[in-house]
Amino acid sequence: MSQQNTAPATVGAAIPSSMRAAVISELGPAELLHIAEVPVPVRISDEVLVRVVAAAVNPIDAKTRAGRGVSAAITAYPQILGLDFAGVIEQVPYAAHPLQPGDAVYGMGRVPRASGSYAEYITVSSMSVAPKPATLSFAEAAAVPVAALTAWGMVVEVAKAHQGQRMLVHAGAGGVGHFAVQFARFFGATVIATCSAENADFVRGLGADTVIDYRSERFEDVVSDVDVVIDLIGNVHADTGTRSLDVLRPGGLLVNAPTGSWPSMVADAAARGIRATGFNTSPDARTLAVITRLIEQGQVRPHVDRVFPLAEATEAHRVQEGGHVRGKLVLQVDDTLQ
Secondary structure, X not given: OOEOOOOOXXXXXXXXXXXXXXXXXXXXXXXXXXXXXXXXXOOOOOEEEEEEEEEEEOHHHHHHHHOOOOHHHOOOOOEEOOOEEEXXXXXXXXXXXXXXXXXXXEEEOOOOOOOOOOEOEEEEEHHHEEEOOOOOOHHHHHOOHHHXXXXXXXXXXXXXXXXXXXXXXXXXXXXXXXXXXXXHHHOOOEEEEEEOHHHHHHHHHHOOOEEEEXXXXXXXXXXXXXXXXXXXXXXXXXXXXXXXXXXXXXXXXXXXOOOOOOOOHHHHHHOOOOEXXXXXXXXXXXXXXXHHHHHHOOOOOOOEEEEEEHHHHHHHHHHHHHOOOOOEEEEEOOOOOO
């Protein structure tokens, strides 16, 4: 491969001009994901160039590929999907930068404003990456940023989890849910979580005080007067979002990760004297560094359901869309590092 010219401020080894990536050339089913040789993204300004070792698969990836999610912002093809990653710094903005070539890092990008992490290299703002937890493999670390930052924002920043608070977390075994349960527990809240029967022991192990099998019982028949609902489902399935209003105390709070399934959420909640808000994740390295400390202290842990080779990104999307993923799915991009 030919070598890419770099700006004078760039530090690091020479980088190939092209790389292997899982891309889409149009919107549609998972089969449209394919491996292609594409240009390595060029680092500019405050960005770092990271050699990706592992990349996580998120529901938003599949939604975007299918024509929902953030697909309206795609301006050109081929498009590389993938938000979070773990890897090794290759280039930095300047010689004295706190991050240095060779550092193991993890973080979150901004697809489709920039190319994604289903690739051998990614460029991201240096404010969006943090040193990788030493206690995690690259695959485990890749599973953290999007899900953990989302859970932290919903549980800690918006809901302000604290001792004495009663919090219901829907989909407690999922990517965001399994972090939400752990954060709520860490800050002292009493945690009630919904999940399938086969995930009940897993969710209890994360710290849930009460686990409800959503297939065999309706959560509104089991709990009431909760302070906060962390709603990771909305009205996509069985009107979960609307039914959640029935279990909140007056003045309680519902925090919903955007599903697009419940456009009247705020008005519906207000009519019952309940507060409600959506939430969108920010790729903030400062918050990720706090989460890193909790991981290294053993207070929080990611769960990786399955690891797929990059070439099997299509199958990973099929599994993601099939639901019932425990924790996260990960793509192994570089087999030389684990």
